[in-house]
Amino acid sequence: MLIELLILMPLLLALLFYFLNGRHWVEMLTVVASFASFIIAIMIGVDVAGNGPISYWLWYIDSLSVFMLGIITFVSLIVSVYSVSYIGHDYSEREIGISQVKMYYILLQLFIMSMLVVVMSNNLGVMWIAIEGTTLASTFLVGFYEKDTSLEAAWKYIIICSVGIALALFGTVLTYASSIEVLGESSDALNWTTLRDIAPLLDPTFLKIAFIFIVVGYGTKVGLVPMHTWLPDAHSQAPSPISALMSGVLLNCAFYGIIRFFIITEIRVPGFAPDIMLIFGLLSLIVAASFIMIAKDFKRLLAYSSIEHMGIVCLGFGLGGFLGIFGALFHMLNHSLTKCMMFIGAGNILQKFNTRAIDEVKGVATVMPITGAVFLLGALAITGSPPFGAFLSEVIIMQAGINSGSYLIVALYIALLVIVFAGFMYHVTKMVFGNPTEGVSKGEIHKFSLVPMLVLLVMVLVIGVFMPAELTDFLEDVARIVPGGSP
Amino acid sequence: MSSEVLTDAINGLAAIILLTSIVLVASKRMRSLVRTFMIQSLALGMFAAVVAYYTGADHIYIVAVLTIALKVFVIPYFLEYTIDKIHVKKEIEPLVGIPMSLLICAGLAFVGYYVSEPIIASGDAITKNCFAISLAVVLIGLFLMISRRKAMTEVIAILVIENGIFLGAISITYGMPLIVEIGVFFDVLVAALIMGIFAYKINRTFETLDTTFMRRLRD
Numbered sequence: 198m199l200i201e202l203l204i205l206m207p208l209l210l211a212l213l214f215y216f217l218n219g220r221h222w223v224e225m226l227t228v229v230a231s232f233a234s235f236i237i238a239i240m241i242g243v244d245v246a247g248n249g250p251i252s253y254w255l256w257y258i259d260s261l262s263v264f265m266l267g268i269i270t271f272v273s274l275i276v277s278v279y280s281v282s283y284i285g286h287d288y289s290e291r292e293i294g295i296s297q298v299k300m301y302y303i304l305l306q307l308f309i310m311s312m313l314v315v316v317m318s319n320n321l322g323v324m325w326i327a328i329e330g331t332t333l334a335s336t337f338l339v340g341f342y343e344k345d346t347s348l349e350a351a352w353k354y355i356i357i358c359s360v361g362i363a364l365a366l367f368g369t370v371l372t373y374a375s376s377i378e379v380l381g382e383s384s385d386a387l388n389w390t391t392l393r394d395i396a397p398l399l400d401p402t403f404l405k406i407a408f409i410f411i412v413v414g415y416g417t418k419v420g421l422v423p424m425h426t427w428l429p430d431a432h433s434q435a436p437s438p439i440s441a442l443m444s445g446v447l448l449n450c451a452f453y454g455i456i457r458f459f460i461i462t463e464i465r466v467p468g469f470a471p472d473i474m475l476i477f478g479l480l481s482l483i484v485a486a487s488f489i490m491i492a493k494d495f496k497r498l499l500a501y502s503s504i505e506h507m508g509i510v511c512l513g514f515g516l517g518g519f520l521g522i523f524g525a526l527f528h529m530l531n532h533s534l535t536k537c538m539m540f541i542g543a544g545n546i547l548q549k550f551n552t553r554a555i556d557e558v559k560g561v562a563t564v565m566p567i568t569g570a571v572f573l574l575g576a577l578a579i580t581g582s583p584p585f586g587a588f589l590s591e592v593i594i595m596q597a598g599i600n601s602g603s604y605l606i607v608a609l610y611i612a613l614l615v616i617v618f619a620g621f622m623y624h625v626t627k628m629v630f631g632n633p634t635e636g637v638s639k640g641e642i643h644k645f646s647l648v649p650m651l652v653l654l655v656m657v658l659v660i661g662v663f664m665p666a667e668l669t670d671f672l673e674d675v676a677r678i679v680p681g682g683s684p
Numbered sequence: 685m686s687s688e689v690l691t692d693a694i695n696g697l698a699a700i701i702l703l704t705s706i707v708l709v710a711s712k713r714m715r716s717l718v719r720t721f722m723i724q725s726l727a728l729g730m731f732a733a734v735v736a737y738y739t740g741a742d743h744i745y746i747v748a749v750l751t752i753a754l755k756v757f758v759i760p761y762f763l764e765y766t767i768d769k770i771h772v773k774k775e776i777e778p779l780v781g782i783p784m785s786l787l788i789c790a791g792l793a794f795v796g797y798y799v800s801e802p803i804i805a806s807g808d809a810i811t812k813n814c815f816a817i818s819l820a821v822v823l824i825g826l827f828l829m830i831s832r833r834k835a836m837t838e839v840i841a842i843l844v845i846e847n848g849i850f851l852g853a854i855s856i857t858y859g860m861p862l863i864v865e866i867g868v869f870f871d872v873l874v875a876a877l878i879m880g881i882f883a884y885k886i887n888r889t890f891e892t893l894d895t896t897f898m899r900r901l902r903d
Contacts, residue, residue: 255863322864329871336878345889349898352882356838359875360829363845366868367822370853370860377857387861402802430901488903497903 199244200256200317203237206230207310211303220288220295223302224281231270231277231309238263238270246671257319257390260675264526265316265453268533272445273309275649279541280305280438282646286548287436292342301341301436308334308442315450321457322387325362325369328418328454331447332358339435350427350434357427361417365454368410372458375403389457396464405469408462411455412473418451420504421477421511422484429488432500433553437544440496444503444540445533452510452529456679459514463680475515479609481508486613490620494553495546498624499539502579505617506532506587509594512610514679516597522682524593526672531586531657535578538653541646542572549642550634555624560633565641569629571650576625578657580618586660690738697731698814700724701851702793705824705844709785709831712776714767717840718760725755728847731814732854743862744854750869751850759843759876766880767836770887777894780831789824796820803856814855821848835883835893839876846872 210230214223242263245251250259258266284301287293293301311330318324332355340351373387379398380386392399417424432440462470485505492498506528513525545568550558562569578585591614598607633639641647660668676682704724711717729752736744778785796819803815825845829838853860860868887893 320861320864322860323867326864326867326871329875333871333874333878336882340882340885343885343889345898346900348882348886348889349901352835352886352895352898353901355875355879355882356829356842359842359879360826360845363822363842363849366846367849367852370849370857373853373860374856385861387864406803429903433901491903493903 199237199241200251200258203234203241204310204313204317206234207306207313211306211310214299214303214306217299218295220285220298223299224285227277227302227305228274228281230306231274234309234313235270235274238266242267252319252390255320255323256317257388258317259678260671261453261456261678262316264530264671264675265449266313268449268530269309269312269316269446272442272533272537275537275541275653276438276442276445277305278649279441279544279646282643283436283438283544283548286643297341301338304334304338305439305442308338308439310334312446312450316453319388319390320385321369321372321389321392324389324454324457325366328365328415328451329359329362331450332362332418335435335439335443335447338439339431341436341439342434347434350430354427354431357424358418361414361424363414364410364417365414368407368414368458371403371407371410372461375400375407389461392461393464396461399461399465401466404462404465408458408470409473411458412477415451415454416477419448419455419507420481421507422481422504425481425484425504428504429497429500432503433494433496437496437540437547440499440543441537441540444499445537448503448507449529449533452507456514460679467680471515471517473515474511475606478508478511478513478515479606481505481511482610482613486616486620489617489624492620492624493555495555495558495624495628496540496543496553498555498621499536499543502539502617502621503532503536505613506536506579509591509610512606513594513597516594516601516603516606517681518597518600519676519682519684520593520600521597522679523672523676523684524590524597526675527593528587528590530672531590531660532579534653534657534660535575535585535587538571538650538657539575539579541650541653542568542575545642545646546572546628550637555628557634558628559631561629564633564637564639567641567647568650571647571654573625573629574654576621578661580621581614582618584658584661586657589661589664687738690734693734694731694738695813697727697734698817698851698855700727701731701847702817702820705821705828705848706786706789708840708844709789709824709828710782712782714776714834714836715764717776717837718763718767721840721843722756722760724844724847725751725760728850729756731851732859735854735858739858741858743865744859746862747850747854747859747865750866754869754873755843755847759873762877762880763836763839766883770884770893776837777833778831779833785827785831788827792823792827793820796823815852818848818852818855821845821851824848833894833896835879835886835895838895839879839883842879843872843876 311327314327336355339354340347376386420428459470485501488501510525513521581587581591707720729748732748797816800816829841
């Protein structure tokens with residue numbers, strides 16, 4: 198019942214917004230609904246914690262789904278609150294009209310809905326449909342400003358992701374084919390739970406080819422190198438709240454698709470999937486680190502940082518063992534919270550300075566003291582400095598590498614993290630300090646936008662300093678779902 | 685009908701699907717591109733219908749009807765409407781010359797057969813030969829995507845890739861569960877519509893559909 202409610206609510210809201218005229222009503226309903234979604238997600242989580250996985254009809258929810266649900270609904274709540282400030286500012290500057298504001302909130306609801314379906318569906322085909330749905334719902338959001346650059350980004354986004362997703366469909370078909378000799382043509386043969394139960398009997402040739410197609414296909418949406426080329430464009434051209442949602446949640450959703458196939462493949466042919474993850478992880482880290490060094494646009498800088506972090510998560514799964522998988526999951530959470538905070542900061546800077554060029558932004562700390570401070574702390578957090586959450590998860594993944602004896606990979610990993618830290622701080626300190634760019638008036642752009650930013654800052658600090666025992670227990674529970682993830 | 689006739693029909697239709705994708709690569713005009721795509725989709729729909737008759741799996745009939753309805757009528761009609769509306773120059777302007785493209789396609793067809801060898805060997809379904817063709821069609825679709833400059837050809841390329849995947853899905857698994865098939869069709873339809881709208885917007889903003897002009901976002 199709660200599952201249907203969670204999915205129907207955004208759909209009904211999208212319909213309602215179509216007929217509603219007042220901007221304030223739309224904004225208020227968006228925030229209230231996303232708060233309600235968060236509460237429902239927690240209720241589902243409590244249910245799963247008490248009674249075990251929920252499974253009926255199309256749905257299957259275990260603690261991995263609950264983990265993703267938590268991230269999706271929480272970041273959506275933050276983004277909804279920030280949208281009121283960001284889109285409200287664009288509207289009052291007359292950059293966009295009321296019909297565009299309405300379209301924004303309608304597509305936002307559809308975008309969130311399709312992501313919720315991704316993590317709750319049991320059927321891998323339905324999951325594919327939902328992941329393609331996230332692309333379709335967000336294309337117009339990427340091209341929201343209808344400028345030449347945003348159209349270019351949107352076109353690249355839909356074409357590259359559609360091709361990638363088509364390859365993932367091929368992978369799904371092959372996985373289905375691998376089960377046919379065991380199950381016959383039964384209609385639940387695409388259900389993840391069914392496939393997991395009969396995984397030791399599946400055809401290994403089909404399964405291996407399928408996993409490669411899945412990693413390349415869904416990996417396109419995760420932003421793994423070399424399928425990442427749409428990501429910096431889309432993240433830099435989309436309105437900042439959407440960038441935050443894409444980076445913080447959408448990438449994780451696509452990664453969730455890979456994890457589900459990873460589990461099945463790992464049961465049947467152990468050792469095959471982690472190797473592929475290692476290759477893509479390292480490649481993403483290397484390329485992202487190089488582009489972070491030479492970044493000229495601060496939203497693209499953040500986008501490359503997302504590629505870097507998805508590479509780290511890949512590396513965690515590749516190194517495996519309890520620490521690797523626990524660290525990778527934990528890192529997904531840290532990245533979501535921190536990157537969302539960074540994109541909010543970047544949005545404020547963009548609206549204040551009216552430029553995305555790093556060179557043209559100076560003295561954020563003087564112009565907007567709170568945004569500047571949070572942006573600087575956020576940069577420290579995202580590059581994995583103590584005492585923030587990402588530091589812990591990066592160290593855990595490093596420990597996983599040492600435990601598995603892959604010293605060369607660990608050395609490379611540490612070197613790349615240092616390069617990323619140096620590059621990132623070089624750019625961010627130039628932006629935050631110094632004399633303000635001329636012609637920029639002092640004062641925060643919108644007081645309201647500081648609330649979500651500060652909430653996120655407190656959260657990554659609390660996670661980094663205290664690491665609540667409940668969170669550790671929960672993540673251990675999630676890691677147990679993946680083969681080799683038991684402590 | 686005897687099973688021999690059916691096998692011939694299945695193989696013949698698969699061959700038409702492969703041939704049409706090669707014709708697509710050789711097409712010089714936008715309209716013939718859309719027409720060839722229609723023929724390919726019609727062959728795919730008939731292929732699904734024959735497989736449904738052969739295996740007695742009723743839900744594949746629905747796939748056949750949906751394929752013909754969407755990919756022979758709705759999507760091509762919409763694409764032609766878009767092409768008419770933006771008065772686009774009708775030539776395709778390939779980045780790779782047509783003779784060279786055809787050679788590459790022949791190579792890709794070989795790759796399809798070579799790669800699918802171990803998979804075909806292990807199975808017994810009569811349609812498994814078609815798996816090699818489906819791989820070849822996907823590869824040719826990918827080649828079409830990278831070697832042509834117009835936004836509309838990129839849309840056709842994606843649809844061809846999807847046709848290849850459907851051919852593969854029907855031939856090695858006799859079709860996926862119905863709810864999945866319907867969802868996939870819905871996604872393909874919406875994707876084609878959105879791409880059409882964007883092609884229109886790109887033409888309005890850049891005054892061309894040539895995607896090589898879109899080079900502003902780079903590092």
